[in-house]
Structure formats: structure tokens, C-alpha cells
Amino acid sequence: MPTPLLEALEEHSAALRSATRVYVGFSGGIDSHCLLHALTTFSQNEPLPPVTAIHVNHGLHADADAWEMQCRKIAGELGVDIVIERVGVKSKPSLEAQARAARYQIFQKYLTENALLLLAHHLDDHVETVLFRLIRGAGSTGLSGIPKTRQVGAGSLLRPFLGVHRSEIEAYASELGLQSIHDSSNDDLALDRNFLRHQVLPMIEARWPGYRSGISRTAQIMGSIDDASTDAWYQCPFGCPSLDIDFREAETLHAAVHAKLKVMGLDLPAFDALRELSRQCLTAGRDKTPTLYTDAYALSCWRGRLQILPATIAPCEPEEVVVGRVISRAWGSLSWVAANTGLPEGSRVSLRPIDEGERVRFPGRPSRPIRHGMQEMGIAPYWRASVPTICVNAEVVAVAGLGCTEQGAHIFNENSEGLVPIWTPPKIRIGN
Template sequence: MSLLDRLHARLERQPLTRHWRVGFSGGLDSTVLLYLFARLREHGLPGDLQAVHVHHGLQAAADAWVEHCTQVCQKLAVPLDTLHVHADGAASLERAAREARYAAFAQVLPQDGCLVLGQHRDDQLETLLQRLVRGAGVKGLAGMPETRSLVAGRLWRPLLDEPRSALLAYAEAEGLDWIEDPSNADTRLDRNYLRHEVLPRLRDRWPGVDQVMARGARHLAEADELLGELADLDLQRARCVDHGFAWIPLPNLALAPLQALSEARQRNALRAWLDPLTRQPDSAHWAGWQAVCEAGAASDPLWRLEGGQVRRGAGRIWWVPDAWQVAPQSLAITGQETSLKLAGNGRLNFLEQAAESGWRIGYRQGGERLFVPGRGSRELKRLFNEQGVPPFLRGRLPLLWRGDELLAVANLPGLDGLPGGGRLEWQPADGMGGFELG
């Protein structure tokens, strides 16, 4: 069976797709893939076909590569979309370029579209070895998935079971031209070192190592799928516990169900929970979770991760994004308002009673007191403690003042009443794009 026939057989097992986007760098892999899809189009490929080239600007020849890709696409009558990106390589240029590339792909992928990439089995083996020497867990050692979701569509690597030699043979038989990236020979880069120095020796020693490692990756992918199902069960138990702060628009979990799990299951559940929120912590960084999990109820531990923190409060753990670390700004009220936009802190509504000119919105500084009907003047700190207000929330709760008199605290039952009988309602910003920040 030819390479085209094998691709066609795999295509028949894929969901119906109307928008095909081929990641096209101009190198061997993507060139073969684009030609194959152009042939599939001749045989009735449903939907539109378009190539996408990402211009990183990291090589002097990058502009020439765009011209090469343009000529190839004109020859095949395939539209080409060229995307210019900037890779911030402060930590790892390879990783930064990859992240910029996938972000660009995600932006141009249509609803229900499929991004097709040309990674092959040799790429998979390099990925496995690279992750192994970095101490990756089950998910990492499962390698690159053949398919996964990508924003409103999906990503597919149809050549992942094909060796590079099969792609090279096809390209030579068809007389294709492709770009040779000179950086691919630089063995100072980890992936290139594995490709040129390590894998050839492994193959000399164990001729069947490619198939064995690919099979091992599939086994680990199955194990990762089972761990994902277990995480879903554990997270479901931690999510279904009711609490009194459902109006806080931050991801959260009940702590007690997590504490009842073994340490390994805790980490497994938290990896799944954190996956859409932040970069996964490395092994040493999990000490931060232990501090949060084991701290006393009266303490305020935090686990700092990229883009935010995991905090405790009200018997739960919360993902608190970095935007919540910025102190909100006070606001003077100059008219009879019923709704106020708070800079960086969502929106404040005056229910059943409009605000009065001269009132102001402030935030906790310490030492505040509030008159509570039937109880007299009480320290705000004590009132927060009585209602179990999470520590990370206390500095963001809008306080309504008239001169030096604290009138109300938004959203807290018994403390949110306005002088005329209305109520102060706060709709917080989530700091992650779901609610406006001002």
C-alpha cells in the first residue's frame, strides 16, 4: 500500500471536516503532507484546503522560505496564509518558537476546522527521548498525540506512524523540492543532538527500537487516558460540594475530598485541574501544594505558579490569577448611580436604591468597623472571620463609605444592606478574560 493509500485510509476514520489547514514550513515533512493532501483533493477531499506558513523571523533565509512556499502553493493551486510571529526566547528559544507557532495556528483555524501537521515517527521518538531525559511523567512519555482539540477545531498528525524514510522516498519519487533548515544540523540544540548522535546509536544496537518505542508510547497514552478518567471522578467529587461563595468567578475545588485521596491521586487530580490554567509544575515545585494542603485552617498558605496562585479559603482551594494581585482603585460617586464599573474589579450594582453623591467605594486597609443592626459596631476583620471570607478575597471586596462611616460590604449577607433598604451587589472580574477588568 502506498503512502497516499495509507493516508486515505486514515482520513476515512476521521470526523467529517469542511476546513483543512496544512501547516507548511517548506521542509520535507510538510511538503510531502501538502502534496498528499493536494492529491486527496483530486480524489474528492471534502471541504476547502489551505496551507499556513508561520514566519518566525529567526533565520536570515526566512523571507526566502516564504517565497519558496508561495511558489509551491501556486503550483498546487492551494491558497497560502503566511503568519508573522515573534518568539520570546528568554527561557528556551525552541519552546518559545513552538508556542508562538501553535498560537498562530489556533488564531486562523476555522470553527470545526482541522489543522494537519507533518510530524512523523522519527519526530515522535525524538520527543520521547527529550522528555525522558527531562523527567517527564506518563502524559509526557505518551508522546505527541495523533489527534487533539485545538480551540474551536482539532489538530491531526496523520503521518505519526510513518518513518521519515517513507516521506523521503515519496519526495524523491515525486521529484519534490523542499527547504533544508540549516539549524537542523546544530547539535547544540537538544532535539538535533538526539537526532544525529543518540538515535543512530540506538538503532545500530537495537534495530527494532523505533517500533518498540512507538509501542511503548501508545501504552503510556492508554495509561494517561485511564489517569484522566480517574482525575475526572476525583474532581467531580471535589466540585459538587456546595459553598457560600459561588459568586466568586474563580476555579475552585472543595479541599476535604482532595485531602482524603492518596498523594499520588491528589497530584493526578490537580494536574488535570491546573492544565487549562497554568504550566504544569515540575516535581520539586509540588512542595507548594503540600504546604497548601496541610496548613491549618487559620493560616493563609499559597502555592505560586505561572500566571497565578493556588490559595485556600472557605474550605476550598482557589485559582487566583495574577490580575487579582493588583490592588483595586477607590472610586468617588458623583451622582445617583445604580451600576458602577470598577477599574480592574468588575462591576458594582445598587439594588432597590441608587447611590448618593458623596459616597465612595474603597477597599480594606485594616482597622475598619461596621455598624451591624442588633449588634452594634464590630471590627470588619471579625465579621469576615465569622462569615469565613477567604483571605485572598478580603482586599477586593468593595466597601461603601459615607465620609468616615462604613455603610456596607458588598455581597456578604447581613453586611451588604444600604441605608435606604437596598443591597450592594458585586460582580467580580475573574482576571482571566471572562469578566471585564475595567
Template sequence: MPDLNSQVIAALLPVTCRKVFVAYSGGLDSTVLLDLCVGLPSLTGKIIAVYVDHGLQAESVGWGDHCRRQAESLGVDFQLLTVDARASNGESPEAAAREARYRALRQLLAVDDVILLAQHREDQMETLLLQLFRGAGVSGLAGMPITSAFGNGQLLRPLLDVAKVDIQRYAQTQGLQWVEDPSNQSSDFDRNYLRNEILPVLKQRWPALDKTVARSAKLCGDAAQMIEAWAKQTLPTVFDSTDGSFNIADLSILTATQMNCLLRHWLGRMGLKPPSQAVLQTLVEQLTTGRADALPQINIQGHSIRKYRQKLYCIPELSLQKDAQIKCWAPEQEQMRLSNGYVLRRSAASAGLSKDLWQNALVTVAPRRGGEKLKLPGRAGHHCLKKLYQEAGVPPWERDIRPLVYLGGCLAAVAGLWVAEWAWLRAADACYQLDWRASESV
């Protein structure tokens, strides 16, 4: 490979690049990355060096000061971010620090912004081996991508195919100054143990190990892309965008491998991390087989996976909690937030609840208590809500949390579904429509 130079950066930068954030820890790798960026005239005035202080080491403040001075000497802007990187129960310190760092960096980027990370070929090798030891599949063994979407912008790893020795040679040739993190010498962390204890032995036997492992990561990445493309094409055939459910009515044409793949992508679309093979096996055994009228459920990652009428639903556990309070709806209030994260909105409509009745009555919102009946417009007789819910295919867990709206103490509407005949009206600009849905934060 030719000598390391700024073209490794230029080759990846999008033409429309606005700001270039460089994740700058002050260490060797990120110091070289920042220097390479400064060597590109096209980036003059666009570079912002970003130091993330995890607050885990006493030296971190001093490292931040070093980064600030170095950025100033290079004539680039500097930004310091402070994050809470403490690990929660069951979370590794490494994962907690990484997640906190990425979360903070992600918020910096606007459209057409990029952030550069200094991971190199040996980092890629370590990532793939760690994933292998954890039993990862093809996506995990693909390691880190060179480019990926990140917040509103893009994340680039321009040094990912560069050997560590080339980075060291560049730093020495350019006379760069960097800080050494003493925690890198501790083998308490998995990555450090691999780097300090295992890889030196392996590289004695296989000197080009970083290059060959990186090649395997690239091949796994190609395979992962093909799987991703298939899943994106196939998932819409079983995914219902109106309620986010997964249709299992006819999955006989899918192999077990394809089924697992689609379930992973569905759960990812619903905001969950990729589940383990054991969790997937449980999902398949308990939720996609068995009696059609069974109502099994599995709780993972703060969500409840449930089955109803040959469809799977992924529901945040918070939203399953019943808001038991009776609330008054003020006349000027257009929306009401419920304690379980749902939002009830009122909007003008040409058919629905009579505005006149609404404005001249005490409006209250209450949970279902059982035994409520409703007479629907154009339909004879009063009907129990239980029967109406069954007819409409409303999942059982939703029946207790969907709010009821009363005008003057009389049941007038089931939010988002029905309006009682006595409160119903069809007239331009004389009605209200009620919409009930989970807020974006749930």
C-alpha cells in the same frame, strides 16, 4: 507497511471537515504531507497551506516565498503568519518557537476546521526520549497524540506512525522539491543533538527503535487516558465550581498518588501547566496538612495557591492587587473595570439597591479601609465588615479587594454580597443588582 499514499490522510479526516490547514514549512515532511492532501479529490478547494515565519533566521523570508510558489503550483490557497518567537527568561528557544507557532495556528481554526502537522514516527521517538530525560510522567511519555482538540477545531498528525524512510521514498518517487533548514544540522538544540548525535548510534544497535519506542508511547497514552478518565470522574467530588476551589476537608480516602493526580488536574482546570513533582510535594506538605486555621500560600506560574477553611484557591497574582483608587460611577455606565482585572456590573433586578437612590446620588466605588460597618436588612444592629466576612467565609485576601459602593458618601453595598438596609428595596424593575467577578482575561 504498504507504500505511503493519501489514504493515510483520508482515514483521519472527520466527515464534517470544512477547511484543512496544512502547517507547511517547506521542509521534506510538510512537503510530503501537502502533496498527499492534494491527492485527495474530496479536499479540492478546502486546503490552505500555512507557513509560519518565526523571524529567527535570515532565510525565513525566502522559505516563505518558496512555500507560496509551491502552494500556487499545487492549486491550493496559501497563508503566511508572522510570529514573535523570541524566548523569555528561563524559556528555551525551541519551546518559545513552538508555543508562538501553535498560538498563531490555533487562532486560524473555526468549528469543523482541522490542521495537519507532519510529525512522523521518529519525531515521536525524539519527543518521548526528551520527556524521559526531563523526568516526565505517563502523560509526557505518551508523546504526541494523533488527534487532539485545537482551538475551535482539531489537530491531526496523520504521519505519526509513518517511518522517516517512507516519507523520503515518497518524496523521491514523486519528484518533490523542498528546502533544507541548516539549523537542523546544529546540535546546540536538545532535539537536534538527540537526532544528530545520539539516535544514529542507538539505531545501529536497535534498528527498529523508532517503532518500539512509538509502541511504548502508545501504551503510555492508553494509561494516561485511564488516569484522565478517573480524574474527570473524581475531581467534581472535591472541586467547587462556584469559586474554583479544591476541597481538602476529607482526603483520607485518597492515596498520595491519587491526591497528586487530582491536584494536577485541578491546576490544569485553573489554567496552569502541569507542575513538577517537587512543586506538588510542596503543595501537599504546606497546604493540605497542618493546622486548619493556618494560611499558607505558594506562588507558581503567576498564580498564588492559598488555603482557607480546608479549601485551596488558585488566584492570578494580578487579581490580588488592591485597586486603591476611588472611582465615580457614571449614571449611564453599566459596568466598571478595575485595575486588578475584576469587573463590577450593574443589572436590573426585583430586589437589591434602590434604582431611585442610585439615580439621584453620587455613586462612588472605593476599597475597604478598615472599620466599616453595615446594617443588613432584617437584622438588628450594625456589624463590622470584618465580622460579616468571617461569618460568610469570605477568604481573607478577598476582603481587601472586593469593592465597596457608596451612594452620596454613605456605604450602600459590598459588591456581590450585601446591601445596606437603608438602600435596600424589593420591587419589580426598581432595583439594581451588583455583580463582581474576574474578567476572562485574568
């Protein structure tokens, strides 16, 4: 049965298959050991490129050479090539940062174009990083945590286990009897990161068992703030902030919407609700309208365009008007323009909202539902109740924006010159 580790690799199977070569940063510890083992298991059913483990010996621990030999042994047992690189790191402050920089210099040396480096950071590492940076006063970039992917040299880095719990990795190692290297320095509580891991987080978990998902969600939001651009938004003819849906991934769309709402000063919807809307926007048919409502506004998508709308859109209210007189209401304004086939100026007509199911016939055209005309005009379903229908004795004689109907032309002495109604939506103000 697939384990969470193999499922995580399956999620990135396309990236693995397309790489020219796959490298694994291999310390010999339980995390990288399980990653290397799971990758070789995964490769039995997937046509992967050659896999090579990279072990960097920093020479900082008394057992560093023994660990190097152990890594050779593990790689040999798994049938994986391994390269060993030895680097010198001075014993000064920021020793950990120096060691990390030395490792990445080695990684860059091997990562040619389209090569892929896998590192075994997992969900607990991600959460610890966010909390540690929060304590130190990081901004949105720091609080986005550990990136899942990024460029390294001419190749790419991927952390496939970033959504996997440490306990799931430990269970994998225990079930398979994997003997991994244990670095005793990871138990030293004098080091801040170890104190956070061994003392603070167990107390948090005892009180809030689901804390990992919450902190991980915050990290994703922080990353969205940094990565998303609001440049692609524009005002549609109705005055709504609009965004064309040309994204390939729901996460990218989610980030773009999140960033725009923040710039507008609007309260953000629930994370999961906005993520689900983003998914629906990318998968729904063009004439579907996935919508997310909040108390202050709504997000709705139609025909590949996502819009930020008022929470409520006023429908046209029934009333009597005089043809030629401009009126302004909560649902918008009604004005008039001259046309070859129109209504006599000064005549009295009544307004009501559109009944999308009713059919009308315009001169020279077959009978069809009003909603088809709305679609041709590019009026989304959520605006249509605001568009006034013009009636005389309950007969539809004109539709704002569509013109005079055949029935209207007949009532007013056929094809006579006159006025036709034009609807303009109300001015919209949402947020700042």
C-alpha cells in the same frame, strides 16, 4: 500504487471529509511539503473540503523571507491557497517554545468550529520526543509522546503521519523530485534534540532496528495510564471485576483494561495480545467468549461483559451429599431452599459437573439442553462446570439454580414439596 503517506491519509478520510475546512501547517520543509503534496493527490479521488496552507514566518533565520517566497511558490504549484503570518519572537532562552506558542496562536485564529489542522509530525519525531522526555525525567503524560489528535481553538488538530517513518517521507520526496526547504539549524549538534537524532538514534538503530515500534508502544501504554478510568468497573454477582463493553474503539477498551490491571497490581499481558483481545471483544458475537489467559488470571468476554477471572476455575467434583446440608468446596457452595417441587430433605444424592450437551425436562417445560438454562441464568460458559448437577442413580433430578427436573419429581413421588439446590460461586481474590 498507494504509498505509506496516502495510506495514512486514507486512514483518516472520514475526519478529512467531515471537516468544514482543512489547514496544513506548512514550513516548507520536507515533512510538511510531502504532507501538502500527498493531501492534494489524495483530494483527486476524495471529495475533501477546501485546503489552505498556513506558513508562519518567525523572522528568526536570515533566509526566513526567502523561505516564505518558496512556500508561496510550492502552494501555487499545487493549486492550494496559502496564508502567510509574520510573528515576532525575542531571542532569549526558550526561543523554540516561544516560536511554538506563536504558531499555535496563529493556528487558533483560523481554526473555527469543525475546521481541521494537519501537522506533519512522523514516527521518528514521536520516538525522539519520548526518548528526549525520558532523559529529562518525564512522567506518564510526557512519555505518551506526541498526541495524534487534540483540540486547537474551536477546531481540531490531526497528525496523520504519526505512524509513518521519516525514511518513507524522504522516499516519497525523492521519487517525486520535491524540492523542499532545508533549515541548517537542524544539523547543529550543539542542540540536544539534533544530537539525539543524528548521533544517538543511529547507534540504537544499528543495534536494535525495530526500536521505533517498541518505544511507540511504550508511549501508547503511558497514554493509556493517563487517559483510562477504572470508574466503569464493577463487581458482578460472582465477585469478578467486570466491565460492560460499550466502547466504540478497541484502543479505548485496551486502555481501560490496562489501567484496571495496573490498579489491581497484576502483571500485564503482552501488549499485542491485549490489543487483539480488545478487538475480539468488540467484534465477537454475544455468545462467543474471547479469552486471554495468563499465569495469574484470565480475561474473558461474554454477552458484552469483560471479566477478570481466576486463572483456573475449579469444576464441581463428584461426591455424595445429603439434601438440606450446606457444603462449601473449591467450586463454590451448595445450599438449599424450599420449593413446591423439590427433593426430600435428608435423602442422599450425588453431585457431578454439568454436561452441557445433555438435555433435561423441567416440570411444565419441553426437553432442552442444560446450557440453555445456564444462558437464561446469565452464567457464562467458563463458570458452568462449577455448577453442580444433582443425580440419583445417574438420573438428573435437579440442577443447582434451575430447580428440580421432571425426572426428579417422578422419582420423589411427583410434585412433592421439598428442597431445591442453589449454587453460590467461590469468593474470588485476584491481585491486591
